Every structure is written in C-alpha cells, then in structure tokens.
Amino acid sequence: MAYSHASEVPQKLGKEVSLRGWVYRKRESGGIIFIIVRDRTGTIQASIKKxxxxxxxxxxxxxAIIESSVELKGSVKKDERAPSGYEIEGSVFKTISIGEPYPITEYQSTELLLDKRHLWLRSVKMTNIMKLRSYFFRYLRKFHDGKGFYEITPPLITRSAGETGADMFPIDYFGQEAFLTESSQQYAEAMIYSLEKVYTFAPSYRAEKSRTVKHLAEYWHLEMEAAHYNLDKLMKFEEEMVSxxxxxxxxxxxxxxxxxxVDMESLKRIRAPFKRITYEQALEILNQKGKNLKWGDDFGVDEERLLTEEEEKPVFVMYWPRELKAFYQPINPKxxxxxxxxxxxxxxxxxxIIGASERIxxxxxxxxxxxxxxxxxxxKFNMANYEWYIDLRRYGSVPHAGYGLGTERLIKWMLNLDHIRDAIPFPRMINRVYP
Incomplete structure (x- = not known):
C-alpha cells in the first residue's frame, strides 16, 4: 500500500489516501471523532463518523490517545473549519500502538522538557528545528564542496591538550592520559599538505563551567583549513559562506x-560584505556604551550583546590581543x-559564531x-605531544589559515532561538547529561 504524507493531502482533493503517523490532538463531538495526525511533514485532520x-x-x-501511532484511510475533503482547510474523512482507522498517557501537556517547565527531551523532540517546534538543522549541515557541506574542499575525518581522542588542557575532558586511554578534542584544527592543518583545502564536521568538547545561553559542553564544530589563505581571504570566504x-x-x-x-526579511539582509572593525575599535564602542574596559579584556555575553545589538548583519572583530589568543596565531606585523x-x-x-586566524x-x-x-x-607544554604538529613546519610548510564555526551558534542566531540547547537534539551542558 502506498502511503501519503500529511503535507501531500491538500493536493489529493477528492481522492482516497492512506496515512501513517501519530495522534497530535483529539476531540469527540456528536458521533464524530476529530483526530489530528502528525508525521514528519506536518499535521492533517481526520474525521471518523460513527x-x-x-x-x-x-x-x-x-x-486512541495522544501520541498513539496510527494508520488511517479515507477521502480528502475541503473543510474550512479544519486547521489546514482540508480533512480526511476516515473509512479505516487502526492503532499500531496506543501506549501510555503522554507526560507532556500544554504547559510544562523547561526542566521537565529537558528531562523528557526524547519525547519533546516530537513537538512541532523541535521537529522544524531539527529539519532545519539537517539543512544547515547540508548547505554548509555544499558550500565547501563547491569551493573545492575535501571533507576529512579527524580523531576525537587526542593527546594534544589544546592550549592548556584546562577546558578539556580528560580520559584514561588504556593507561595513557588523553582528552576529548576541543578542536580538530591541528589535524586539519596536517591534511592541507596533501589536500590543500579541507574541512571537518565533527563534535568538539569544552569543559567550560559556563551557564550562558550560547554554551554547550558538546557541540558540532565545522572547521576549515586552507593552504595559501591569509586573513583577508579567510574573511571573504566566511562572509560568502554565511550569506x-x-x-x-x-x-x-x-x-x-x-x-x-523566523523573520524572512532579516535572513534576506544577510549579504556580504560584512562590517570590519578592530578589537581596539570594539573597545571604544563598548566604552561609549557604558562599559569600562581596558586593553586585553575579553568580551563576555554582555559585551557581545552591546557590540552588535543594533546590527543587521554579522560584524568582524579583527586583530585581538596576543594574550587572548592561541600559541599558533602569528603576531600582527603592523x-x-x-x-x-x-x-x-x-x-x-x-x-x-566563528573564530579564525592565520596560522604560524x-x-x-x-x-x-x-x-x-x-x-x-x-x-608548561608537554612538547612530546606536539612533536608531530611541529613536524609540519619542518617539511615543506606553507602559509595557511582557517576557522572554527560553532554550528549550533549559527542555528541559534539564524532561527532566533532563545537558547542554544534547542539547536541540538540532546544538549550537553554543565548541569545536563541526561537523557
């Protein structure tokens, strides 16, 4: 039997269709049971007349109760009273699984929705976010592929402890100290000497004890490295990608x-070029808005909000103080x-959303x-763990540059989500590792 999806029903007016899905809403009135059935494409109302x-x-x-899995068959009718303006007049209706009373009702606390995340993902809101998340990944890959980049698959377990290892999750790797990676950058750098332009989509892990709306302990990291790129070429690439x-x-x-x-007009306004300011100029802007920052101060959530609250497009902040950035970033000659x-x-x-630099x-x-x-x-660095990375500068090194994009941060911004936890199916945060 061929099954239709809910979104296809309006195009089949007057025809008989079969549908599979889950009970989204249900009510009974005067010998008629109205059931709204949902599937991955949306919802459609069905009426079962006694x-x-x-x-x-x-x-x-x-x-049938809320979230029962069901099959139905019937004729498609036009009915302005139905949510979509169309209805399936059911001739056959059967339950696959009735299940237990659904624990999520209309008004629930954030904590309950996180505890029941495995069920809350069925909501219309989360279904649409997860669909779009898949498209974000698809578009980002398509952009890089179209620019001649190769996707690589770096290890997620490493002995190279980033800058200090303080924000990394240590693990016992068969008796050796190792870490869950905070970045695949160094492995991507190794690959440019054979493939020249590479990117990776992989999880990264940060043990920062942060409770802000933009932090996750596990997130999906898009990282790019390219031979013979400088900072200007990197920024042009980034703004073209985001646009x-x-x-x-x-x-x-x-x-x-x-x-x-989502405001469609706001997305339409995201077009290159983006404004470019220096770190020093950013300090001046923030201090004019009431902050009292000095050279070398980093920007937190409040500073980032003040800096861009009136902007319609992303802003590049260039040339950060050397004490705020990593050991692999070259000094600005100017x-x-x-x-x-x-x-x-x-x-x-x-x-x-993106951190980038030229590489030494x-x-x-x-x-x-x-x-x-x-x-x-x-x-004190354990230089033995970096010997392989240093080797890259011994054998045919070339100028290169790259960036790291927090995919969930991009999703949060473009979909205007209140919290980054809704940009990923099962968020891992300082106080959340279940389910």
Missing part, C-alpha cells in the same frame, strides 16, 4: 521558517600587541610562541 465506519474502527478511534546559508534557507525552507516565526586573528560576531547580540607556518616562529605562551600563561 455512522460511516464499522464498530472496530470506531472503537480504535475512541481508544550562502542564509540565502539557501530563504530559497528552500520557507515553510519551516514560518512555522518557527601592531605587535595583536595577532592575525578575527572573530565573527552575529547581529542582535547572538554572540561569536614557520618553525622558528612557532617555537618562540610556545615559549612566550608558557611564560604568559604560567604553564
């Missing part, structure tokens, strides 16, 4: 966006207080930065 069906079908409709994703959403996903009340780095801040206070590609410079970093941070 006088028109056999006793078995009527009982099945009576017994492309926004354009594809507008072109292909109007229905899902409307159901989430201002030795800063590095060749840039963050992309989303508008309307959604915060940083000369052996002597990298070794000097290791030493400077140890003194500045009062740490």
């Amino acid at each position: 006088d028109n069906v056999d006793a078995k079908t009527w009982k099945a409709a009576q017994d 492309y994703v926004a354009g594809q959403l507008v072109k292909n996903n109007e229905d899902e966006l409307k159901q989430l009340n 201002d030795e207080r800063t590095t060749m780095s840039v963050d992309l801040q989303a508008p309307h206070g959604h915060g940083e 590609w000369k052996y002597d410079e990298l070794m000097q930065r290791f030493k400077e970093f140890e003194i500045a941070k009062n740490i």
Whole structure:
C-alpha cells in the first residue's frame, strides 16, 4: 500500500489516501471523532463518523490517545473549519500502538522538557528545528564542496591538550592520559599538505563551567583549513559562506521558517560584505556604551550583546590581543600587541559564531610562541605531544589559515532561538547529561 504524507493531502482533493503517523490532538463531538495526525511533514485532520465506519474502527478511534501511532484511510475533503482547510474523512482507522498517557501537556517547565527531551523532540517546534538543522549541515557541506574542499575525518581522542588542557575532558586511554578534542584544527592543518583545502564536521568538547545561553559542553564544530589563505581571504570566504546559508534557507525552507516565526526579511539582509572593525575599535564602542574596559579584556555575553545589538548583519572583530589568543596565531606585523586573528560576531547580540586566524607556518616562529605562551600563561607544554604538529613546519610548510564555526551558534542566531540547547537534539551542558 502506498502511503501519503500529511503535507501531500491538500493536493489529493477528492481522492482516497492512506496515512501513517501519530495522534497530535483529539476531540469527540456528536458521533464524530476529530483526530489530528502528525508525521514528519506536518499535521492533517481526520474525521471518523460513527455512522460511516464499522464498530472496530470506531472503537480504535475512541481508544486512541495522544501520541498513539496510527494508520488511517479515507477521502480528502475541503473543510474550512479544519486547521489546514482540508480533512480526511476516515473509512479505516487502526492503532499500531496506543501506549501510555503522554507526560507532556500544554504547559510544562523547561526542566521537565529537558528531562523528557526524547519525547519533546516530537513537538512541532523541535521537529522544524531539527529539519532545519539537517539543512544547515547540508548547505554548509555544499558550500565547501563547491569551493573545492575535501571533507576529512579527524580523531576525537587526542593527546594534544589544546592550549592548556584546562577546558578539556580528560580520559584514561588504556593507561595513557588523553582528552576529548576541543578542536580538530591541528589535524586539519596536517591534511592541507596533501589536500590543500579541507574541512571537518565533527563534535568538539569544552569543559567550560559556563551557564550562558550560547554554551554547550558538546557541540558540532565545522572547521576549515586552507593552504595559501591569509586573513583577508579567510574573511571573504566566511562572509560568502554565511550569506550562502542564509540565502539557501530563504530559497528552500520557507515553510519551516514560518512555522518557527523566523523573520524572512532579516535572513534576506544577510549579504556580504560584512562590517570590519578592530578589537581596539570594539573597545571604544563598548566604552561609549557604558562599559569600562581596558586593553586585553575579553568580551563576555554582555559585551557581545552591546557590540552588535543594533546590527543587521554579522560584524568582524579583527586583530585581538596576543594574550587572548592561541600559541599558533602569528603576531600582527603592523601592531605587535595583536595577532592575525578575527572573530565573527552575529547581529542582535547572538554572540561569536566563528573564530579564525592565520596560522604560524614557520618553525622558528612557532617555537618562540610556545615559549612566550608558557611564560604568559604560567604553564608548561608537554612538547612530546606536539612533536608531530611541529613536524609540519619542518617539511615543506606553507602559509595557511582557517576557522572554527560553532554550528549550533549559527542555528541559534539564524532561527532566533532563545537558547542554544534547542539547536541540538540532546544538549550537553554543565548541569545536563541526561537523557
């Protein structure tokens, strides 16, 4: 038997259709049971009239409760009283599984919805977000593939402890100390010497004890590295990529966006070029808005909000102080207080979505930065863990650059979500590792 989807029903007016799904809503009135059935494409109303069906079908409709899985068959009628303006007049209705009374009702606490996340994902809101999440991944891959990049698959377990290892999750790897990766950047750098332009879509892990609306302990990280790229070329690539994703959403996903009340016009305004300011200029803007920041201060959630609250498009903040950035970022030759780095801040206070920089590609410079970093941070690198990374500068090194995009942050911004936890199916946060 061929089954239709809920979204296809209006195109089959006057025809008989079969449908499979779950009971979304149900009510009974005067010998008629109205059941709204949902599937992955949406919802459609069905009516089961007692006088028109056999006793078995009527009982099945009576017994069905919210989230029962069902099958039905009937003729498509036009009915302005139905939510979609169309209705299936049922001739056959049966339950696959009735189940237990559904624990999520109309008004529930955030904590209950997180505890019952495995069920809340069935909601119309989360269904549409998860659909769009899949499209975000699709569009980001399509953009990089179209630019001649190769997707790579780096390890998620590493001995290279990033900058200090303080924000990484340690694990016992057969008696050796290892970590869940906070970034695949160094492995991507290794791959440019064979493939030249690469990207990776993989989870990253951060053990930051943060409770902000933009932090996850586990998130999906899009990281790109490219040989012979500099900061300017990197920024042009980023703004083209972000503009492309926004354009594809507008072109292909109007229905899902409307159901989430996303402002389509705001997405249409996301077009390159984006404003560029320096870290120093950003400090001036923030201090004019009432902050009291000095050189070397980092930006938190409040600063990011103030910086971009009036912007309609993302803003590049360039040339960050060397003490705020990683050991692999080269010093800015025009201002030795800063590095060749840039963050992309989303508008309307959604915060940083991309961190990027040129990479140190000369052996002597990298070794000097290791030493400077140890003194500045009062740490000691286990250089044996970085020997392979240093090797990349010994054998045919080239200038290169790359970025890291927090996919959930991009989703949060473009869909205007209140919290990043709704941009991922099962959020992992400082106080959340269940379900």
